[in-house]
Amino acid sequence: MPAISFQSVSKTYSTSRGSFQALDGVSFDIEEGEFFGLLGPNGAGKTTLISILAGLVRASAGKVLVRGHDVQADYAQARRQLGVVPQELVFDPFFTVREALRIQSGYFGVKNNDAWIDELLTSLGLADKANSNMRQLSGGMKRRVLVAQALVHRPPVIVLDEPTAGVDVELRQTLWQFIARLNKEGHAVLLTTHYLEEAEALCSRIAMLKTGRVVALERTSDLLKAASSNVLRFKVDGPLPPAFEGKARVTGRIVQLPAHDAHEIENYLAVIRQAGLRVEDVEIRKADLEDVFLDVMSEKGQEAVA
Template sequence: MPAISFQSVTKQYPAARGGAGLKALDAVSFDIEEGEFFGLLGPNGAGKTTLISILAGLARPTSGRVTVNGFDVQGDYAQARRQLGIVPQELVFDPFFTVREALRIQSGYFGVKNNEAWIAELLESLGLADKAHANMRQLSGGMKRRVLVAQALVHKPPVIVLDEPTAGVDVELRQTLWQFIARLNKQGHSVLLTTHYLEEAEALCSRIAMLQLGRVVALERTSDLLKAASSNVLRFKVDGALPAAFEGKARVTGRIVQLPAHDAHEIEQHLAVIRQAGLRVEDVEIRKADLEDVFFDVMARGREGAGNPPAAARGIEKAGALS
């Protein structure tokens, strides 16, 4: 039995006055297996948060079904929610309680008694032990996010959902969080992660789904996605505008340019075009393609063939992830 099952989930928002309706999700189907660390990726507006809101029971699908450990999130909502621990994107907190009090109250929501030992372990593991008696209003944004993680885990849910858990937080929290979550995953907890830090997804997730405009455009093991990528990336720094030949191919961040290159011949061709344009390159390096390169490639192909999912999506059925 899968930990989470999305079965042909569609979410259609009605048209505003004089406008068109919005289909946020379009027949999304995949399973997350028990004990799996699964990544859900996509650009802003792809439908990730809508999907998680439906999973959490905060929104209703227009059609389709979602289950958590076999419990329907609508029909068996009480049981389904006991299975879930969700860390939301937004910083939501009660300003009238201390950290420890907030965790005790959260335990009470799920009917968990005598939970002090686990609360103490959460506080210690997430670097909150010295803040246990601090009022929530006194905490920094990063500390508030640690408390959100602790609240999501306080009832020991078998399924953990992390919606952009490290957005805007420091490196220390990211390391602390991932060490703790990785430990829980090894103990058998299933984890669903959404993140814009693709290096996190590459390092942590055994399998990844990519959403674009509410549709699944890729669903593969992380290792298979990386194998399908172009073998090399040419990275360099340059001053001045790139030649038109690189439009749509290059990823540019300030002075840093990254171009896909399948072999040594293509690398030399790229550098020749740069020289002919009269540009001087610095800090040239060649690296293997990573998940960020795969993501950009899949999204670009999805835009080019909006009516046909890119080749990576054809792995959905053979991945055994459809109901």
């Protein structure tokens, strides 16, 4: 029995401009104990899909099961199986961190939970903030409390919706160490993130959404093996020649170009020299998940997957 099963899930919203289809027949399963990544650009439908999973939004068609429990017909049991960390910072300003976790335990009918709450506080670096009011915490600390609240009832299925957005490196390391431990203990994890290096490092399998449809669903290792090229990376001062338009990925001075073989690399560098540009820090690397993602999200990539 899958930890999560999305079965032909569609969602259409009515707007002043007419209907808008946020999801279009999304189907895939996440197995027990799996670390699964859900990727896509803004507006792809990731948050809508998670909102349906959490029971916050009703699907227009299809159904979602959490360990066999329908999120609509058997919502109480389905929600007991889930621990959801939302994107937004949501907190009650009238309670301390420990009080907030005890109240969250009470929502799920979990009594005498102080030992697990203490472990969460320690594992997430919150032990010294246990008696602090939520209003006194920084944004990163509030994010840690959200994670603790999602885990306080020991859910077998953990959903992380952009959990490290805008947080510091320390929190990322602390969070991933703890979540990786829970995953090894058998918890299924569904992660959405724009930090693709996190997904590449953590997720054994990945689904990519584009305009509400699944355009890729593979093991992470298979996605990386399917990448057809290496990447030429270098720094340059000045605008690139028009020949690179549509090919190059530019971040400040850093330019990255797909390179299938040595001949193509030589041609790239020759064009740059002819343009009178000077390159620095030239290197050739294997394609990573970000390269695969950009390829899949392009029209060419979508046609290849379809």
